Amino acid sequence: MKQTPLIEKHQVLGAKMVGFAGFEMPIQYSGILKEHEAVRKSAGMFDVSHMGEFIVRGDGAAEFLNFVMINDVTSLHPWQAQYSVMCFEDGGIIDDVLIYRFPDHFMVVVNAGNIEKDLDWLMVHKPENVDILDMSEGTGLLAIQGPKSREILNKITNIDLDEIDFYWFTVGDIDGSSATIARTGYTGELGFEIYADNKNIIHIWDSVLSAGNGVVAPVGLGCRDTLRMEMKYALYGNDIDETTNPIEAGLSWITKLNKNNFIGKNALIKAKSNQTRRLICFEMIDRGIPRKGYPIKHEGILVGEVTSGTQSPSLNQGIGIGFVTMPYDKFGTNLTVEIRGKDMKCIIAKQPLYKEGTINT
Numbered sequence: 001m002k003q004t005p006l007i008e009k010h011q012v013l014g015a016k017m018v019g020f021a022g023f024e025m026p027i028q029y030s031g032i033l034k035e036h037e038a039v040r041k042s043a044g045m046f047d048v049s050h051m052g053e054f055i056v057r058g059d060g061a062a063e064f065l066n067f068v069m070i071n072d073v074t075s076l077h078p079w080q081a082q083y084s085v086m087c088f089e090d091g092g093i094i095d096d097v098l099i100y101r102f103p104d105h106f107m108v109v110v111n112a113g114n115i116e117k118d119l120d121w122l123m124v125h126k127p128e129n130v131d132i133l134d135m136s137e138g139t140g141l142l143a144i145q146g147p148k149s150r151e152i153l154n155k156i157t158n159i160d161l162d163e164i165d166f167y168w169f170t171v172g173d174i175d176g177s178s179a180t181i182a183r184t185g186y187t188g189e190l191g192f193e194i195y196a197d198n199k200n201i202i203h204i205w206d207s208v209l210s211a212g213n214g215v216v217a218p219v220g221l222g223c224r225d226t227l228r229m230e231m232k233y234a235l236y237g238n239d240i241d242e243t244t245n246p247i248e249a250g251l252s253w254i255t256k257l258n259k260n261n262f263i264g265k266n267a268l269i270k271a272k273s274n275q276t277r278r279l280i281c282f283e284m285i286d287r288g289i290p291r292k293g294y295p296i297k298h299e300g301i302l303v304g305e306v307t308s309g310t311q312s313p314s315l316n317q318g319i320g321i322g323f324v325t326m327p328y329d330k331f332g333t334n335l336t337v338e339i340r341g342k343d344m345k346c347i348i349a350k351q352p353l354y355k356e357g358t359i360n361t
Contacts, residue, residue: 140201
């Protein structure tokens with residue numbers, strides 16, 4: 001199993017380690033509930049160095065990425081980031097990604113479990129005037145998330161982070177270590193993601209903890225999951241995969257069907273006019289915790305399946321994400337989830353389920 005550059009830091013802190021996407025990763029340190037609350041109320045720091053990073057450069061880079069992505073990559077300004085998806089010809093989702101446009105190249109950030117698959121797909125489709133470099137093994141990634149994240153990082157960086165808007169980024173120093181600093185995240189809170197080489201990422205980890213001095217907590221993948229579920233952020237392999245398309249997954253907002261040809265376009269046009277189900281989020285009315293694979297019913301008839309579920313630490317109730325057959329996918333629809341053989345009441349809610357996030361502050 002692979003390890004991130006910060007493995008020794010996690011061990012010293014007594015983190016509970018688990019296997020995730022081929023990596024040994026910290027699932028929790030002090031406990032999922034405490035860590036979840038730290039991100040919502042103060043700040044938490046995640047090691048997400050398992051993620052993959054590809055550099056895409058060359059005269060045809062923008063046009064190439066626009067062809068393999070469903071979002072409009074050509075609309076990006078230098079120093080701007082974008083959420084997107086790569087699809088197969090049949091519209092199935094290969095991966096959801098982040099794209100960062102530097103002045104002279106792009107960086108594509110992919111899910112850890114899809115690094116090899118994504119790289120193969122890009123290499124097969126790239127033209128001669130595009131070069132792709134896999135930088136994953138040499139790149140570390142930290143996510144510092146929470147309402148006090150900017151205040152902490154501003155103490156140790158030469159960049160005024162108040163000037164960086166949501167989904168923009170820059171290059172600067174953090175306590176003397178060179179890094180790419182992006183205002184992106186996966187929690188629904190104000191936050192930053194920091195990319196640096198393996199040596200620098202270790203120094204930055206120490207510097208952030210020192211500058212935070214009790215205000216920032218090391219946090220693991222356990223609360224990353226509960227935080228993203230409260231926002232209805234999809235997780236690849238759970239809520240979206242090669243059998244789902246972006247239209248039914250609620251990603252029409254990044255599916256630019258009016259741009260020139262891109263891989264999967266024709267299938268997605270058909271999917272839009274022939275949609276039969278939708279990815280929804282729901283709150284439990286009865287006391288119960290929904291889990292992946294649990295049946296969703298309407299008046300006793302199977303109409304869907306839970307793709308992600310948990311007990312929400314912020315809302316103190318069971319919440320979930322799942323696909324539901326139309327027309328039972330409307331907000332306010334009363335459904336049931338079969339939990340341990342018993343049908344428990346739930347209701348479809350508007351996203352995000354947690355509405356107090358500081359993401360836009």
